[in-house]
Amino acid sequence: MKGQIQVIGCKSCTEIPQLIDMNKLIEKASTMDLVVSTVLVGAVCDSKSIKQVVQEAKEREVDRVVVLACPKKVVNPALLAAFKKAKVNEFLVEYVNIRDEVVLPHMDDPPRAQAKAETMMVAALQKVMGLKPLETLKEQMRTRNVVVLGGGASGRKAAETAAKTGAHTIIIEKGTKSFKAPGVLMQNSVLLKSKGYGGNFVLTIRAGEKVEELQCAAIVVATGGGWTRLNGPLAKACKSALPLYELDEQIRAGKKMEGPIVIVDSPDPAGKSMQVRDYAWDESLELAIELKRRSTDSDITIVFQEMRAFGLSELRYKEAAELGVRFIRYDATGIPKIDPKEPNVVSVKDLAQGETIRLRFGTLAFASIPANDDNEGIADTLRIPMSPDGGIRHGSIQRGPVSTPRPGIFICGSALFPKTKDIAEEEGMVAGELAGEFASKGIIEYGGSVAEVTQEKCSACLTCIRTCPYEAPFIGIANKAEIRTQACQGCGMCVGICPSKAIELRNCTDDIIMQETKTMLRGDF
């Protein structure tokens, strides 16, 4: 690569030319080594300007570009596309965000801002020379299958929505539930193993007696979950407490419960992570009303932190109160406690009166829905993380609301944390749609700025393999680490931890980072 750099200055936003001298900046750029073209445009996002700069780039045989404008995310992607057409590798275009990092925050000190912008430009020019042209590659997805784990409320909805996007859906259901669903329903099936990466997963599934391999493009985890036992200090003091769903079943089966009945809104009121969610409000109210309807003299108390029943269920709160259900509100200063010496009495500080109330009970229930003991195993098999409350944890919100940290695996419903059926269904729809869209892309794009191993340096210490959240590094035939490029997300975690410095992130090497730091520190501003 020859290294012919074009520097583009943008004065689109009115603040830039007012606060720093763009002409001076561009003039300085033109005196720098290897800079063959400098352009100052009105707005680099504007199609006319794009044409102008790319035309100039072609004429001067430019192969690297520094854009002094906004953050990369904001600049019009058409610019990159135009450069691509002009045979400038997209990874050799470096953006310097002078607008948000210099001009706006330092508007009260223009001379320093000018010096800072100049230093940033010099650093970017040095950096762009260190970059290497990279390619993004494409891999065909072998199937358009979307596997839905769990045939509950959210799983069924997920399968329905995914099918609408054109994906072929396969529901893996561990029980014998039978229902109408698009695609395939595999009953009595369990997930045993998983391999691969988003787009090309290979799952090993035991269906009945048979063990088979199943390829799929995306996975929706809809395994449900909740808590069956009390947790924390309450659990130690009281052994007889029932989860709400079990109480509900027993009552509907006609069993007479010993009164008075106390319903607590969480399996661990003292705990920080087991948050009270909507399922607790709606379902506690419903059951209390049902009990009162059966017998008006039944003594029912609901102990709660907040009553935020969902939508119209709010009316149930009123109805329950009118029927004579007792509500006691507490907060962190007076959580419900049971003295082990008196296992039939729960004491709680009533927020309304400020006094501690002792409630003798015959039956103690806590809000919960059936737990799924398999969740931990499923998370382990798919290698997605668990949250401290025993649910599966979702990924960063930037990846989407029902995402997991691994691309191609989506999660919905109570597998995250217990919720009511309608909310689980809503989530199922979102997860199904996203999984369907993911699968219908048909290709996996990968490569670009990914990690790369220098095998001679590798000590095969396994540190990278243990650290990577995406299972990109693996030990290859030569017993040295290699990177599964399709799975690599380019975060560089393995690069930063490698004790032998055998891994480098393409276009973000140690040298580039340290050189940039050094140049930035040389600037006097």
Next chain:
Amino acid sequence: MTPRRPKIVGFCCERHGLDSPVAAAKSGITYDASVRIIDVPCTGRVDGLHILKALEDGADAVFVLGCLEKNCYYDTGSIEGRKRVEHVRSMLEEAGIEKERVEMFNTSSTMTWRFPEIVSKMCDVVNRLGPLGKEGDEQ
């Protein structure tokens, strides 16, 4: 001659870490110009070496800015970044250098006040501790 201005290096992750100064800029908050932003894809990419090298090359303080730990784009990246920073801090302590010069922060792209707050905090640290090394001592 004006007194030497503090030199602060901030390694910011490309996700929330770099959104943070943008959010601050959009809401019109100004802050000291002495901060030098170095972008990395994720704070997990930051190596203790980068931090030490920055101090060696003339920085008076270094901070690393990543996503909130529960909302990291790369799942465990900002936790990994924090561990690296803590390791460097313990090395500095062993070497008799104020560990306050190196700090890890987390932010999200909606916290407009966070970046200016971090910059002023690091400036305070440098103003309190003085520059690292003598004037004109940079290699």
Next chain:
Amino acid sequence: MIVAKRKPLGEIADMIAPYKKITVIGCRSCVAICLAGGEKEVKMLVSALKVKNKKEGRKQQFEALVVERQCEKEWIQEVEDKILDSDLVLSMACSLGAQTIGDNYPHKLAFPALNTGIFGVPEEQGVWSEKCVGCGNCIIHTTGGICPIARCAKSMLNGPCGGSSDGHCEVNLEIDCAWYAIHERLKLQNRLELIEQVSAPKDWSTSHSGGRRTYVREDAKLTQHQKKGKGAVR
């Protein structure tokens, strides 16, 4: 593998204070894997020392190098120029590395930057535990695969001492009692009768107490005729 740990930076700085030109040499074998002396650690140590010198106004010149295995003279010879050219070699390998440099270049100073500790097993990332002390006479086939010499604080040979309680050692409750573990393991393997066999006093002459040990493999030794000269590796 051999597990080592970096000495505190202050101690290293004091140790090297009188010298001007310092070559820091790491090792790509055991100490790289136990995150103590690989390329990354070498570079970080050098950088941290430079920062310290900068703060204190001291001038020293550093060079950072890594060799494949510092305990072998052939690998060290690859960086011979740098060793000869420096006032001091700071070895970031286990003590074997520092000693190999010292033995091969006796007029040069080779100081250790690491404390060499244990023959350890990585239990999880960042945690290494000692499971062998190299006594030279392995008996773990009789103790359910668990070494009582290394894993028992008293190296008991015939069952636990009186300080074992609930599977823990009296020395520190965080240490498991080796003999409790041996009992559980033998029970699992249906070989519990072994625990009743009395072991005679162990022959400690194979251990370090017999003085420095040398292991020789006669058939592998080269004859004078076969030996190659210096620098014949590459």
